[in-house]
Amino acid sequence: MPEDPKPAVTEALRTAILAGEYAPRQRLVEIDLCERFGASRFILRSALQELAAQGLVEFQRNRGARVRDVSFAEAIEITEVRILLEGLLAARAAERASKADIAMLRKLVKDMRAAVNNSELLRYSELNAQLHAAIRDIAAHETAARLLRQLRDQTVRHQFSLSLVPGRSAVSLPQHEAIVAAISACEPEQAERAMRSHLHSVIEAFRALSAAATQL
Amino acid sequence: MPEDPKPAVTEALRTAILAGEYAPRQRLVEIDLCERFGASRFILRSALQELAAQGLVEFQRNRGARVRDVSFAEAIEITEVRILLEGLLAARAAERASKADIAMLRKLVKDMRAAVNNSELLRYSELNAQLHAAIRDIAAHETAARLLRQLRDQTVRHQFSLSLVPGRSAVSLPQHEAIVAAISACEPEQAERAMRSHLHSVIEAFRALSAAATQL
DNA sequence: CACAGTGAGATTGTTGACAATATTGCCGGT
DNA sequence: ACCGGCAATATTGTCAACAATCTCACTGTG
Known part of the structure; x- marks a missing residue:
């Protein structure tokens, strides 16, 4: 029963890049x-090509693969x-959520609130990802889910620096609560609006970070 | 000075698949x-993997590549x-279009109207693609452009069967005219609304086609 | 006659070696 | 000392052969 090495290697490499073990523009x-x-070079190459198609790495002819550097401008796009x-997704979730789903979402925001109160930044970030996944x-x-995963992977570095901004979680927590409230009430339009304004505030935060960075 | 075979082969294969020379679920x-x-098998494999990452073909372990079959339900998604x-894109185009851009868009819809009057279905379909590209x-x-290309490639077969529906172009022509009018008037919200209702009618047409197909 | 086992042929998955290209460090001229 | 060219090395791009797996027709048995 031979294993199927390619997906495993691809996942491992993706995880390593997302964890920041290879810096942007670093040659792979x-x-x-x-x-x-x-793994053999063939398997590696396959994995690199798959990640290239998903925008995590880029190829230069005869110069191999590098970790792709996503600029602030691109992160905003x-x-x-x-x-x-x-x-x-928020609108559809509001249309489709079962009682059990709603209970889970409420538990997640409750935990998020607790994490904020205890200043557990890492835990908050983790719960945030879980909420969006739910x-x-x-x-x-x-x-939509497939495309979102690609986009999220490309901006994970920026997401991370965002989560370190002081007071960021205090801003985003009530937004998440509003989203879950709308979904629980089966109000698709309101859920969509809440999610949109949440991500709008993410863009604003990016812009602020970008401006701060160029000042250095 | 050796050529760069891989991108060329990838493009050729993609074009062949999009042209319908290989049917859905057909083994490649x-x-x-x-x-x-x-080309050598190595180059071919690279091309297939790239197309697989873009959702045009799919791999089955030890059974190689097939043309991916996109169901009606997925086409709707x-x-x-x-x-x-x-x-x-329509909203942003309305914000950014120059005089020359507007002139080009107007020429395109004018040609589309002519194509409809002369019942040149193929030409209309071609101009339709040009308008969206513009x-x-x-x-x-x-x-957004990159993601759209992926999505469009995946549904090109359904787009084609749609363009054969009698009277379809008569429905979509005024919609395109409305989109261009809104962009020319620099009205982003209106352009977005026009584009959305246009594609909503595409979904409706898919639903009708799907219902007709299951009746067979 | 139906059906499970079997073996040949076809097809894909993987490997290691080789060729093409870029990168680096050295050397001589000015 | 500085610069441009050149050789040595490192790295990637490509290929052809081999191994693993699937497909399918054939065969022998109940």
């Missing part, structure tokens, strides 16, 4: 990756699209 | 494709997302 030397992941997609699952929109 | 035997495109993305270029939103 195939031999080194082979050693690290215990990506978030503009996320507004639309996550808005759609909404995505409830909405059951395969196409 | 690597040797045959090698012969047709004059995809169009739901297209509504959002193309709506965004709006995309004016909007200058790289992220």
Whole structure:
């Protein structure tokens, strides 16, 4: 029963890049990756190509693969699209959520509030991801979910620096509460609006970060 | 000075699939494709993997690649997302269009009207694609444009069967005229609304086609 | 006659080696 | 000391052969 190495290696490499173990614009030397992941160059190359198609790495002819560097400007573009997609998911979730789904969402925001009160930034960030994932699952929109995953992976570095901004969670917590309230009340339009204004505030935060960075 | 075969082969294969030369669920035997495109198996495989990442073909372990079959239900999901993305592009185009851009758009709809009057279905379909591409270029939103291309490629077969529906162009022509009018008037919200209702009618047409097909 | 087992042929998955290209460090001229 | 060219090395791009797996017709048995 031989394993299926390619998806496993692809996932491992994706995780490593998302964890920041390889910096943007850093060259990904195939031999080194082979050693690290215990795979042949062919498998590695396949994995790199898949990640390239998803926008996580980029190829330069005869110069191999690098981690793609997503600029602030591009992160804003990506978030503009996320507004639309996550808005759609929120609306559909409001139409489809079962009692059990709603209970789960409420538990998540409750935990988020607790995390904020205890200043557990990392836990808050984790719960935040879980909440968005839960909404995505409830909405059951395969196409939107797939695209969102791509976009989210590309901006994970920026998401991270955002979560470190002091007071950021205090801003986003009530927004998440509003989203869950609208979904629980089965109000699609309101859920969509709440999600949109939430991500709009993310864009504003990006702009502020970008301005601060260029001042240095 | 050796050429760069991989992108060329990828494009050729994509074009062939989009042109319907390979039917959905048809197996893509690597040797045959090698012969047709004059490339080695390695290059072919790379091309197939890239197209797989873009959702045009799918792999089954030890059974190779097939043309991916996009169901009506999935085509509707995809169009739901297209509504959002193309709506965004229409709004941005309305904000950014220059005089020359507007002149080009107007020429396109004028040609479309002529094509409808002369019952040139193929030409109308071609101009339709050009119009959407022009709006995309004016909007200058790289992220949305990239995603849209993927989605469009996946539904090209359904788009085609739609264009054969009698009277379809008579429905969509005034919608296109409304979109261009809103962009020319620099009215982003109105342009977005016009584009959305246009694609809503596409979904309705899909639903009608789907119902007709299941009746057989 | 139906059906499970089997084996040949076809097709894909993987590997290692080779060729093409870029990168780096060295050397000589000015 | 500085700069441009050149050789050595490192890295990627490509290929052809091999191994693993699936497909399918054939065969022998109940």
